Amino acid sequence: MGLGKRMKRILVVVAGAVLLVVGVLLLVLPGPGLLLVLAGLLLLASEFPALERYVDPVRDRAMKAAEDSVSSPLRIAGSVLAGLALLAAGIVWATVKSLPFSGWSTGSSLILSSVILFALLGWSYHRVKSRRKSGTKAAASD
Incomplete structure (x- = not known):
């Protein structure tokens, strides 16, 4: 294995591990924990195929949580x-x-x-809105 490939693998593993650890911490702290866990797992699974079996269940839970976060005006x-x-x-905290x-x-x-929360909120809203549109189009064509 060449030095470039080895360095890339190390960077992917370190980035995946950091995302995974931060995501796990954000499961109990305010933040997008499941999505960061998913991102970390995706990176790590690219280097360790045995982890791929964990990706789909985490992806399903993360997408469900994203959709739930914009399911009502009160939640938004x-x-x-x-x-x-x-x-x-x-x-x-920065100034006092x-x-x-x-x-x-x-x-x-x-x-x-807060920036990540707003970005994910916008992404979730757009995702749910486009799903509803495609669901309405599918129902109208039946």
Whole structure:
């Protein structure tokens, strides 16, 4: 195995492991845990085929959770409020020096979490909306 292939494999394994660990942490913390677990598993499965059996069940649960997050206006509003709260907390933690763990490292991670939440919320909404359109078209053609 050449040096380039070896380096690529190491990078893929490290990135997959980091995504997997962060995803597992975000299962109990605010954030897109299942989607990061899925991303980590997909990367790791590209190097370790034995992990492929875990990809489909995690993908199914992640997609179900994404669809559930936009299933009603109340859930969408709750997700938007959670994203705004994360954004505000990030700004506060970055600027107020008297808070524990204050600074831009903590603040930027909270801000990044809010950006990821908004991106995933938009993606989930678009996905559900396009599924409903294709379901309506399929029902109309029957």
